[in-house]
Amino acid sequence: MPSSSASTSDAAKPAAASGGVQSLERAFDLLERMADAGGEVGLSELSASSGLPLPTIHRLMRTLVACGYVRQQPNRRYALGPRLIRLGESASRLLGTWARPYLARLVEETGETANMALLDGDEIVYVAQVPSRHAVRMFTEVGRRVLPHTTGVGKALLAGHAPEEVRALLGRTGMPAATEKTITEPDAFLAALEEVAGQGFAVDDNEQEIGVRCIAVPVPDSPTAAAISISGPTGRVTEAATDKIVPVLQEVARELSVALANQNPA
Structure with missing residues:
Protein backbone atom coordinates (compact mmCIF):
# COMPACT_ATOMS: atom_id res chain seq x y z
CA MET A 1 0.00 0.00 0.00
CA PRO A 82 -18.10 -5.10 -8.32
CA ARG A 83 -15.74 -7.27 -6.27
CA LEU A 84 -17.81 -6.44 -3.19
CA ILE A 85 -20.82 -8.23 -4.68
CA ARG A 86 -19.37 -11.71 -4.24
CA LEU A 87 -18.35 -10.95 -0.67
CA GLY A 88 -21.75 -9.50 0.16
CA GLU A 89 -23.67 -12.40 -1.36
CA SER A 90 -21.59 -14.97 0.54
CA ALA A 91 -21.92 -13.05 3.81
CA SER A 92 -25.69 -12.67 3.36
CA ARG A 93 -26.11 -16.41 2.81
CA LEU A 94 -24.06 -17.18 5.91
CA LEU A 95 -25.97 -14.67 8.00
CA GLY A 96 -29.22 -16.23 6.84
CA THR A 97 -27.95 -19.68 7.82
CA TRP A 98 -27.06 -18.47 11.31
CA ALA A 99 -30.46 -16.85 11.70
CA ARG A 100 -32.59 -19.85 10.73
CA PRO A 101 -32.74 -21.49 14.21
CA TYR A 102 -33.98 -18.22 15.67
CA LEU A 103 -36.57 -17.80 12.94
CA ALA A 104 -37.69 -21.38 13.53
CA ARG A 105 -38.30 -20.48 17.17
CA LEU A 106 -40.43 -17.53 16.07
CA VAL A 107 -42.53 -19.86 13.93
CA GLU A 108 -42.95 -22.24 16.87
CA GLU A 109 -44.07 -19.49 19.24
CA THR A 110 -46.19 -17.34 16.91
CA GLY A 111 -47.38 -19.82 14.28
CA GLU A 112 -46.53 -17.35 11.48
CA THR A 113 -43.85 -17.15 8.81
CA ALA A 114 -40.61 -15.58 10.09
CA ASN A 115 -38.18 -13.53 8.02
CA MET A 116 -34.82 -11.84 8.33
CA ALA A 117 -33.94 -8.86 6.14
CA LEU A 118 -31.04 -6.45 5.68
CA LEU A 119 -30.79 -2.87 4.49
CA ASP A 120 -28.57 -3.17 1.42
CA GLY A 121 -27.91 0.28 0.02
CA ASP A 122 -31.34 1.79 -0.57
CA GLU A 123 -33.20 -1.53 -0.65
CA ILE A 124 -34.42 -4.22 1.71
CA VAL A 125 -33.16 -7.71 0.85
CA TYR A 126 -34.59 -10.84 2.49
CA VAL A 127 -31.81 -13.23 3.53
CA ALA A 128 -33.67 -15.95 5.45
CA GLN A 129 -37.16 -17.33 5.99
CA VAL A 130 -38.85 -20.13 7.89
CA PRO A 131 -42.43 -20.70 6.69
CA SER A 132 -45.52 -21.10 8.85
CA ARG A 133 -47.12 -24.52 9.10
CA HIS A 134 -50.55 -23.08 8.35
CA ALA A 135 -52.08 -24.02 5.02
CA VAL A 136 -52.62 -20.32 4.36
CA ARG A 137 -49.27 -18.66 4.95
CA MET A 138 -47.03 -15.91 3.65
CA PHE A 139 -44.03 -16.58 1.44
CA THR A 140 -41.24 -14.19 0.52
CA GLU A 141 -38.45 -15.51 -1.68
CA VAL A 142 -34.98 -15.29 -0.12
CA GLY A 143 -33.03 -12.75 -2.14
CA ARG A 144 -36.09 -10.67 -2.95
CA ARG A 145 -35.53 -6.91 -2.89
CA VAL A 146 -38.16 -4.32 -2.01
CA LEU A 147 -38.22 -0.62 -1.17
CA PRO A 148 -38.04 0.13 2.58
CA HIS A 149 -41.10 2.37 2.77
CA THR A 150 -43.43 -0.51 1.88
CA THR A 151 -42.37 -2.96 4.60
CA GLY A 152 -42.32 -3.47 8.34
CA VAL A 153 -38.67 -4.51 8.26
CA GLY A 154 -37.88 -1.34 6.30
CA LYS A 155 -39.52 0.80 8.96
CA ALA A 156 -37.74 -1.09 11.74
CA LEU A 157 -34.37 -0.53 10.07
CA LEU A 158 -34.86 3.12 9.13
CA ALA A 159 -36.31 4.18 12.49
CA GLY A 160 -32.78 4.53 13.83
CA HIS A 161 -31.60 6.80 11.00
CA ALA A 162 -31.50 10.58 11.04
CA PRO A 163 -34.50 12.18 9.27
CA GLU A 164 -32.27 13.82 6.66
CA GLU A 165 -30.76 10.44 5.78
CA VAL A 166 -34.23 8.95 5.38
CA ARG A 167 -35.35 11.85 3.19
CA ALA A 168 -32.27 11.42 1.01
CA LEU A 169 -33.00 7.69 0.61
CA LEU A 170 -36.64 8.34 -0.25
CA GLY A 171 -35.51 10.96 -2.76
CA ARG A 172 -33.34 8.37 -4.49
CA THR A 173 -35.92 5.57 -4.52
CA GLY A 174 -39.18 7.47 -4.79
CA MET A 175 -42.20 6.19 -2.88
CA PRO A 176 -44.30 4.16 -5.33
CA ALA A 177 -47.42 2.55 -3.89
CA ALA A 178 -47.40 -1.24 -3.60
CA THR A 179 -51.03 -1.12 -2.40
CA GLU A 180 -53.61 1.54 -1.60
CA LYS A 181 -52.35 1.42 2.01
CA THR A 182 -48.69 2.18 1.23
CA ILE A 183 -47.30 5.39 2.73
CA THR A 184 -46.28 7.57 -0.21
CA GLU A 185 -45.42 10.91 1.43
CA PRO A 186 -42.03 11.53 3.13
CA ASP A 187 -43.54 13.47 6.05
CA ALA A 188 -46.05 10.72 6.77
CA PHE A 189 -43.31 8.09 6.59
CA LEU A 190 -41.05 10.04 8.96
CA ALA A 191 -43.97 10.33 11.39
CA ALA A 192 -44.43 6.56 11.18
CA LEU A 193 -40.72 6.07 11.94
CA GLU A 194 -41.05 8.25 15.04
CA GLU A 195 -43.83 5.96 16.23
CA VAL A 196 -41.70 2.89 15.51
CA ALA A 197 -38.77 4.34 17.47
CA GLY A 198 -41.07 5.11 20.39
CA GLN A 199 -42.79 1.74 20.63
CA GLY A 200 -39.85 -0.49 19.62
CA PHE A 201 -41.51 -2.34 16.75
CA ALA A 202 -42.89 -1.69 13.27
CA VAL A 203 -46.08 -2.79 11.56
CA ASP A 204 -46.82 -3.22 7.87
CA ASP A 205 -50.61 -3.24 7.74
CA ASN A 206 -51.60 -4.15 4.16
CA GLU A 207 -48.88 -1.79 2.86
CA GLN A 208 -46.85 -4.34 0.87
CA GLU A 209 -49.69 -6.72 0.06
CA ILE A 210 -53.43 -6.50 0.77
CA GLY A 211 -54.52 -9.08 3.33
CA VAL A 212 -51.07 -9.39 4.91
CA ARG A 213 -49.91 -7.92 8.20
CA CYS A 214 -46.27 -7.93 9.29
CA ILE A 215 -44.63 -7.09 12.63
CA ALA A 216 -40.89 -6.35 12.69
CA VAL A 217 -38.12 -5.39 15.09
CA PRO A 218 -34.47 -4.48 14.48
CA VAL A 219 -31.68 -6.82 15.59
CA PRO A 220 -29.79 -4.64 18.09
CA ASP A 221 -26.05 -4.16 17.59
CA SER A 222 -26.06 -6.33 14.47
CA PRO A 223 -22.80 -6.15 12.47
CA THR A 224 -24.95 -5.02 9.55
CA ALA A 225 -28.37 -3.37 9.74
CA ALA A 226 -30.80 -6.28 10.14
CA ALA A 227 -34.38 -6.86 11.22
CA ILE A 228 -36.57 -9.90 11.87
CA SER A 229 -40.30 -10.15 11.35
CA ILE A 230 -43.33 -12.37 11.30
CA SER A 231 -46.03 -12.06 8.65
CA GLY A 232 -49.40 -13.62 8.18
CA PRO A 233 -53.00 -13.01 7.14
CA THR A 234 -54.66 -10.01 8.77
CA GLY A 235 -57.27 -12.33 10.22
CA ARG A 236 -54.61 -14.04 12.36
CA VAL A 237 -52.04 -11.26 12.89
CA THR A 238 -54.53 -8.96 14.60
CA GLU A 239 -53.87 -6.00 16.86
CA ALA A 240 -54.65 -8.24 19.83
CA ALA A 241 -52.13 -10.82 18.63
CA THR A 242 -49.52 -8.08 18.25
CA ASP A 243 -49.31 -7.62 22.02
CA LYS A 244 -48.24 -11.26 22.38
CA ILE A 245 -46.00 -11.40 19.32
CA VAL A 246 -43.88 -8.28 19.94
CA PRO A 247 -42.20 -9.50 23.17
CA VAL A 248 -41.28 -12.78 21.44
CA LEU A 249 -39.80 -10.93 18.48
CA GLN A 250 -37.78 -8.64 20.75
CA GLU A 251 -36.45 -11.51 22.84
CA VAL A 252 -35.39 -13.50 19.77
CA ALA A 253 -33.78 -10.39 18.26
CA ARG A 254 -31.70 -9.90 21.41
CA GLU A 255 -30.60 -13.54 21.42
CA LEU A 256 -29.71 -13.40 17.73
CA SER A 257 -27.71 -10.23 18.36
CA VAL A 258 -25.66 -11.98 21.05
CA ALA A 259 -25.10 -14.98 18.79
CA LEU A 260 -23.87 -12.80 15.92
CA ALA A 261 -21.57 -10.84 18.21
CA ASN A 262 -20.06 -14.04 19.59
CA GLN A 263 -20.06 -15.77 16.19
CA ASN A 264 -21.53 -18.72 18.07
CA PRO A 265 -25.16 -19.10 16.96
CA ALA A 266 -27.49 -21.62 18.60
Whole structure:
Protein backbone atom coordinates (compact mmCIF):
# COMPACT_ATOMS: atom_id res chain seq x y z
CA MET A 1 0.00 0.00 0.00
CA PRO A 2 1.46 3.42 -0.88
CA SER A 3 2.52 5.48 2.14
CA SER A 4 4.53 8.53 3.05
CA SER A 5 8.24 8.26 3.80
CA ALA A 6 7.63 8.57 7.55
CA SER A 7 7.73 5.19 9.24
CA THR A 8 4.88 6.20 11.57
CA SER A 9 2.47 7.14 8.77
CA ASP A 10 -1.15 7.31 9.96
CA ALA A 11 -2.13 4.95 7.14
CA ALA A 12 0.38 2.26 8.10
CA LYS A 13 0.80 2.18 11.89
CA PRO A 14 -1.19 -0.31 14.01
CA ALA A 15 -4.36 0.83 15.74
CA ALA A 16 -3.40 0.74 19.41
CA ALA A 17 -6.96 0.57 20.72
CA SER A 18 -7.94 -2.62 18.92
CA GLY A 19 -4.58 -4.25 18.24
CA GLY A 20 -5.43 -4.24 14.53
CA VAL A 21 -3.96 -2.49 11.53
CA GLN A 22 -5.19 1.08 11.34
CA SER A 23 -5.07 1.33 7.55
CA LEU A 24 -7.38 -1.70 7.24
CA GLU A 25 -9.79 -0.31 9.81
CA ARG A 26 -9.87 2.99 7.98
CA ALA A 27 -10.37 1.36 4.58
CA PHE A 28 -13.36 -0.66 5.80
CA ASP A 29 -14.75 2.41 7.56
CA LEU A 30 -14.61 4.30 4.25
CA LEU A 31 -16.40 1.45 2.45
CA GLU A 32 -19.18 1.51 5.06
CA ARG A 33 -19.47 5.29 4.78
CA MET A 34 -19.79 4.93 1.00
CA ALA A 35 -22.56 2.37 1.45
CA ASP A 36 -24.37 4.64 3.93
CA ALA A 37 -24.18 7.46 1.38
CA GLY A 38 -25.83 5.38 -1.33
CA GLY A 39 -22.70 3.83 -2.84
CA GLU A 40 -21.11 6.88 -4.49
CA VAL A 41 -19.23 9.77 -2.87
CA GLY A 42 -16.53 12.35 -3.44
CA LEU A 43 -13.28 12.56 -1.50
CA SER A 44 -14.34 15.78 0.22
CA GLU A 45 -17.54 14.10 1.48
CA LEU A 46 -15.54 11.19 2.89
CA SER A 47 -13.10 13.57 4.54
CA ALA A 48 -15.93 15.55 6.14
CA SER A 49 -17.74 12.46 7.46
CA SER A 50 -14.66 10.50 8.60
CA GLY A 51 -12.46 13.33 9.83
CA LEU A 52 -9.49 11.91 7.92
CA PRO A 53 -7.24 14.21 5.86
CA LEU A 54 -7.67 14.14 2.09
CA PRO A 55 -4.17 12.69 1.38
CA THR A 56 -4.88 9.72 3.66
CA ILE A 57 -8.26 9.08 2.04
CA HIS A 58 -6.76 9.39 -1.43
CA ARG A 59 -4.10 6.75 -0.65
CA LEU A 60 -6.67 4.35 0.75
CA MET A 61 -9.07 4.86 -2.14
CA ARG A 62 -6.29 4.29 -4.71
CA THR A 63 -5.57 0.94 -3.10
CA LEU A 64 -9.27 -0.01 -2.99
CA VAL A 65 -9.61 0.94 -6.67
CA ALA A 66 -6.58 -1.19 -7.56
CA CYS A 67 -8.15 -4.15 -5.73
CA GLY A 68 -11.52 -3.70 -7.46
CA TYR A 69 -13.48 -2.90 -4.29
CA VAL A 70 -14.00 0.71 -5.40
CA ARG A 71 -14.20 2.26 -8.85
CA GLN A 72 -13.59 5.84 -9.91
CA GLN A 73 -16.39 7.32 -11.98
CA PRO A 74 -15.90 9.64 -14.98
CA ASN A 75 -17.07 12.52 -12.75
CA ARG A 76 -14.12 11.76 -10.40
CA ARG A 77 -16.40 10.51 -7.66
CA TYR A 78 -15.87 7.05 -6.17
CA ALA A 79 -18.38 4.18 -6.23
CA LEU A 80 -18.47 0.76 -4.59
CA GLY A 81 -16.88 -1.78 -6.91
CA PRO A 82 -18.10 -5.10 -8.32
CA ARG A 83 -15.74 -7.27 -6.27
CA LEU A 84 -17.81 -6.44 -3.19
CA ILE A 85 -20.82 -8.23 -4.68
CA ARG A 86 -19.37 -11.71 -4.24
CA LEU A 87 -18.35 -10.95 -0.67
CA GLY A 88 -21.75 -9.50 0.16
CA GLU A 89 -23.67 -12.40 -1.36
CA SER A 90 -21.59 -14.97 0.54
CA ALA A 91 -21.92 -13.05 3.81
CA SER A 92 -25.69 -12.67 3.36
CA ARG A 93 -26.11 -16.41 2.81
CA LEU A 94 -24.06 -17.18 5.91
CA LEU A 95 -25.97 -14.67 8.00
CA GLY A 96 -29.22 -16.23 6.84
CA THR A 97 -27.95 -19.68 7.82
CA TRP A 98 -27.06 -18.47 11.31
CA ALA A 99 -30.46 -16.85 11.70
CA ARG A 100 -32.59 -19.85 10.73
CA PRO A 101 -32.74 -21.49 14.21
CA TYR A 102 -33.98 -18.22 15.67
CA LEU A 103 -36.57 -17.80 12.94
CA ALA A 104 -37.69 -21.38 13.53
CA ARG A 105 -38.30 -20.48 17.17
CA LEU A 106 -40.43 -17.53 16.07
CA VAL A 107 -42.53 -19.86 13.93
CA GLU A 108 -42.95 -22.24 16.87
CA GLU A 109 -44.07 -19.49 19.24
CA THR A 110 -46.19 -17.34 16.91
CA GLY A 111 -47.38 -19.82 14.28
CA GLU A 112 -46.53 -17.35 11.48
CA THR A 113 -43.85 -17.15 8.81
CA ALA A 114 -40.61 -15.58 10.09
CA ASN A 115 -38.18 -13.53 8.02
CA MET A 116 -34.82 -11.84 8.33
CA ALA A 117 -33.94 -8.86 6.14
CA LEU A 118 -31.04 -6.45 5.68
CA LEU A 119 -30.79 -2.87 4.49
CA ASP A 120 -28.57 -3.17 1.42
CA GLY A 121 -27.91 0.28 0.02
CA ASP A 122 -31.34 1.79 -0.57
CA GLU A 123 -33.20 -1.53 -0.65
CA ILE A 124 -34.42 -4.22 1.71
CA VAL A 125 -33.16 -7.71 0.85
CA TYR A 126 -34.59 -10.84 2.49
CA VAL A 127 -31.81 -13.23 3.53
CA ALA A 128 -33.67 -15.95 5.45
CA GLN A 129 -37.16 -17.33 5.99
CA VAL A 130 -38.85 -20.13 7.89
CA PRO A 131 -42.43 -20.70 6.69
CA SER A 132 -45.52 -21.10 8.85
CA ARG A 133 -47.12 -24.52 9.10
CA HIS A 134 -50.55 -23.08 8.35
CA ALA A 135 -52.08 -24.02 5.02
CA VAL A 136 -52.62 -20.32 4.36
CA ARG A 137 -49.27 -18.66 4.95
CA MET A 138 -47.03 -15.91 3.65
CA PHE A 139 -44.03 -16.58 1.44
CA THR A 140 -41.24 -14.19 0.52
CA GLU A 141 -38.45 -15.51 -1.68
CA VAL A 142 -34.98 -15.29 -0.12
CA GLY A 143 -33.03 -12.75 -2.14
CA ARG A 144 -36.09 -10.67 -2.95
CA ARG A 145 -35.53 -6.91 -2.89
CA VAL A 146 -38.16 -4.32 -2.01
CA LEU A 147 -38.22 -0.62 -1.17
CA PRO A 148 -38.04 0.13 2.58
CA HIS A 149 -41.10 2.37 2.77
CA THR A 150 -43.43 -0.51 1.88
CA THR A 151 -42.37 -2.96 4.60
CA GLY A 152 -42.32 -3.47 8.34
CA VAL A 153 -38.67 -4.51 8.26
CA GLY A 154 -37.88 -1.34 6.30
CA LYS A 155 -39.52 0.80 8.96
CA ALA A 156 -37.74 -1.09 11.74
CA LEU A 157 -34.37 -0.53 10.07
CA LEU A 158 -34.86 3.12 9.13
CA ALA A 159 -36.31 4.18 12.49
CA GLY A 160 -32.78 4.53 13.83
CA HIS A 161 -31.60 6.80 11.00
CA ALA A 162 -31.50 10.58 11.04
CA PRO A 163 -34.50 12.18 9.27
CA GLU A 164 -32.27 13.82 6.66
CA GLU A 165 -30.76 10.44 5.78
CA VAL A 166 -34.23 8.95 5.38
CA ARG A 167 -35.35 11.85 3.19
CA ALA A 168 -32.27 11.42 1.01
CA LEU A 169 -33.00 7.69 0.61
CA LEU A 170 -36.64 8.34 -0.25
CA GLY A 171 -35.51 10.96 -2.76
CA ARG A 172 -33.34 8.37 -4.49
CA THR A 173 -35.92 5.57 -4.52
CA GLY A 174 -39.18 7.47 -4.79
CA MET A 175 -42.20 6.19 -2.88
CA PRO A 176 -44.30 4.16 -5.33
CA ALA A 177 -47.42 2.55 -3.89
CA ALA A 178 -47.40 -1.24 -3.60
CA THR A 179 -51.03 -1.12 -2.40
CA GLU A 180 -53.61 1.54 -1.60
CA LYS A 181 -52.35 1.42 2.01
CA THR A 182 -48.69 2.18 1.23
CA ILE A 183 -47.30 5.39 2.73
CA THR A 184 -46.28 7.57 -0.21
CA GLU A 185 -45.42 10.91 1.43
CA PRO A 186 -42.03 11.53 3.13
CA ASP A 187 -43.54 13.47 6.05
CA ALA A 188 -46.05 10.72 6.77
CA PHE A 189 -43.31 8.09 6.59
CA LEU A 190 -41.05 10.04 8.96
CA ALA A 191 -43.97 10.33 11.39
CA ALA A 192 -44.43 6.56 11.18
CA LEU A 193 -40.72 6.07 11.94
CA GLU A 194 -41.05 8.25 15.04
CA GLU A 195 -43.83 5.96 16.23
CA VAL A 196 -41.70 2.89 15.51
CA ALA A 197 -38.77 4.34 17.47
CA GLY A 198 -41.07 5.11 20.39
CA GLN A 199 -42.79 1.74 20.63
CA GLY A 200 -39.85 -0.49 19.62
CA PHE A 201 -41.51 -2.34 16.75
CA ALA A 202 -42.89 -1.69 13.27
CA VAL A 203 -46.08 -2.79 11.56
CA ASP A 204 -46.82 -3.22 7.87
CA ASP A 205 -50.61 -3.24 7.74
CA ASN A 206 -51.60 -4.15 4.16
CA GLU A 207 -48.88 -1.79 2.86
CA GLN A 208 -46.85 -4.34 0.87
CA GLU A 209 -49.69 -6.72 0.06
CA ILE A 210 -53.43 -6.50 0.77
CA GLY A 211 -54.52 -9.08 3.33
CA VAL A 212 -51.07 -9.39 4.91
CA ARG A 213 -49.91 -7.92 8.20
CA CYS A 214 -46.27 -7.93 9.29
CA ILE A 215 -44.63 -7.09 12.63
CA ALA A 216 -40.89 -6.35 12.69
CA VAL A 217 -38.12 -5.39 15.09
CA PRO A 218 -34.47 -4.48 14.48
CA VAL A 219 -31.68 -6.82 15.59
CA PRO A 220 -29.79 -4.64 18.09
CA ASP A 221 -26.05 -4.16 17.59
CA SER A 222 -26.06 -6.33 14.47
CA PRO A 223 -22.80 -6.15 12.47
CA THR A 224 -24.95 -5.02 9.55
CA ALA A 225 -28.37 -3.37 9.74
CA ALA A 226 -30.80 -6.28 10.14
CA ALA A 227 -34.38 -6.86 11.22
CA ILE A 228 -36.57 -9.90 11.87
CA SER A 229 -40.30 -10.15 11.35
CA ILE A 230 -43.33 -12.37 11.30
CA SER A 231 -46.03 -12.06 8.65
CA GLY A 232 -49.40 -13.62 8.18
CA PRO A 233 -53.00 -13.01 7.14
CA THR A 234 -54.66 -10.01 8.77
CA GLY A 235 -57.27 -12.33 10.22
CA ARG A 236 -54.61 -14.04 12.36
CA VAL A 237 -52.04 -11.26 12.89
CA THR A 238 -54.53 -8.96 14.60
CA GLU A 239 -53.87 -6.00 16.86
CA ALA A 240 -54.65 -8.24 19.83
CA ALA A 241 -52.13 -10.82 18.63
CA THR A 242 -49.52 -8.08 18.25
CA ASP A 243 -49.31 -7.62 22.02
CA LYS A 244 -48.24 -11.26 22.38
CA ILE A 245 -46.00 -11.40 19.32
CA VAL A 246 -43.88 -8.28 19.94
CA PRO A 247 -42.20 -9.50 23.17
CA VAL A 248 -41.28 -12.78 21.44
CA LEU A 249 -39.80 -10.93 18.48
CA GLN A 250 -37.78 -8.64 20.75
CA GLU A 251 -36.45 -11.51 22.84
CA VAL A 252 -35.39 -13.50 19.77
CA ALA A 253 -33.78 -10.39 18.26
CA ARG A 254 -31.70 -9.90 21.41
CA GLU A 255 -30.60 -13.54 21.42
CA LEU A 256 -29.71 -13.40 17.73
CA SER A 257 -27.71 -10.23 18.36
CA VAL A 258 -25.66 -11.98 21.05
CA ALA A 259 -25.10 -14.98 18.79
CA LEU A 260 -23.87 -12.80 15.92
CA ALA A 261 -21.57 -10.84 18.21
CA ASN A 262 -20.06 -14.04 19.59
CA GLN A 263 -20.06 -15.77 16.19
CA ASN A 264 -21.53 -18.72 18.07
CA PRO A 265 -25.16 -19.10 16.96
CA ALA A 266 -27.49 -21.62 18.60
